[in-house]
Amino acid sequence: MTANGGPADPAWFIKQLAKPVAASLQRDFRRITRLSGEKTPLKKAFRNLPKSVDRFWLCYSEGIPLKYNSIGLLLQPYDHFCRTCIITEEEIDSLTSMDIDRFADEPDIAERRDFFRTLNYLIPSGLKEAGYEIVRKEETESVTISMAAKIARAVHAGYLRELRRQGPEKSGTKNKSAAEFDDLPDEIRQSNISNAVHIPTKLLSIGYRIRPVTKGYKPKALHLEDEEVETMARVEHLRWSWEKRLNGWTYGRIRDDRHKTHPNLVPYGQLTEDEKEKDRELVRMVPAILRDIKFEAYPVSSDHTARLSYALKPRSSIQKLLLGTHELNAGISLLSGNSPAIMEKLQSIDEKIRLTMSEVEGSYNYARHIQEAFLPGDLDIRECFPDSFVLFEPRDIVSGDFYLFSRHEGIITFGLADCTGHGIPAALISTIGYGILDQAVNILKIDDPSEALVHLYSGIHRFLRKDDRESGISDDMTIVLCKYDPAVRRLNYSGAGNAIFHVADGKISANLSGRLAEGQFCNGSYGFTTRTLQLNMHDMLYLCSDGFADQFGGDSHRRYGWTRLRDCLLEISKHPMTEQGDMIYEELERWRGDKEEDQIDDITIIGIRV
Known part of the structure; x- marks a missing residue:
């Protein structure tokens, strides 16, 4: 797993695993080609095949670690149970393209x-x-084998109850699956554990993780929407497919247990509706299984699912508008009595709207990729503060919030800004703002936060021609910028509008940053002041834009408010930082409630333990 001396290290892999893996690939490929009746697959695939066929297989195997690492997959040894890896069809396509590029001397x-x-x-x-085994960090970081075994026992107990309900014919001794869990044949028991390992994966695909219910409390009910069931069913089919392949099965037009061929080893979209329904039925059982083992599902930030290609993506405002248009047209169709002329017109309008929305969303998505490119990544943030989290929830696909983390000669500069508005206009201003602030901190090396903010605001106002009454733009941003010296635990900070809270000894401060004063930037004057705060080990800092505090929700449809947010931050501060990001996101979802209040602004909260 490490860069030296583990399977992720190509040199280690070549020495330890390349030969046995190459031999296995060559043997299994020959078996598959015999079953398919294809006699010369290598000659068809390679016109200039190397003289040594064995050398080709070894060369191919040596490239496995690098291409797996490139899509976020890791290799690690397993003890008694090999977890089924969830690799999507899209990822198989990517891996295939890498192979073709690697052997580029041959025609594609x-x-x-x-x-x-x-x-x-x-x-x-x-x-x-x-x-x-091949693992993905997001899938395995919160799932233990003991948890999987507990889930597997609960699933099997439910299966036995259903068999007994159907009568002795189903639960008789001829049915190997009808035994108690510990008495099951090894292959069936391992299959049950494989299914259980990926129940958390299926839930993660729709934005949930699981945890034990606190003693004395009832687990929260989980209600699955049709779209969520369909997403989980796709993941279940992926899980089943890889479990079969790990045990030597391959695609065949008919099921043959002796030769291990199965007609359902195809992408989910190619299954019959009856087969899809079997997968849906399995995932509909998940809420009941969680109740049986006294676990509950809780929502997590989209950061946890962003790299999972099979995960259900949160709907943007554009997608919601498109869905609403479809529903409106369906209603008009019913009212019109399904008149052919009206139906044809509606379909034409619907298609034009869909194409337009698709183009707009494509532009939004490209803008998001640009924003992701300049914002600090997880590794950049953890290099500055290993014990930290960032909750970053744009209202639309792109955000008007941005954050900065930079380390130079042991001094850490970090900050959070909130540009006026949201969506594309705010994101454009945030791009300008980030560039100017990055210049101040990393190129000009301005180390005083208030001086860096003067440079930022004067640059922003020059770009937006704010002093030009005819064509200037008056939009601004709120910000808090900090400089931290870990050697002496001293924090210098400056800002206006964005909040910074300090938690120490079980108490939380008022907002240290202060409010944005009216007229603060008039006539080219900038009233920023740098303040100093002495921190102690394990103190916590929270930087917040106003999106969370302004979010409507609750029974009375009111704003969350800064007081409630301070109380929430103090409450979660008792927990590890790795959990706090999920807890604050869960609180946001709880506040929006069953009414699913629309998110009204970009939301960003940064938590740091020093």
């Missing part, structure tokens, strides 16, 4: 692409045989 022909695609389906089985 269809036979060759099919060949590499087949190999990428076989790799996990070869690694399993060598004692290694």
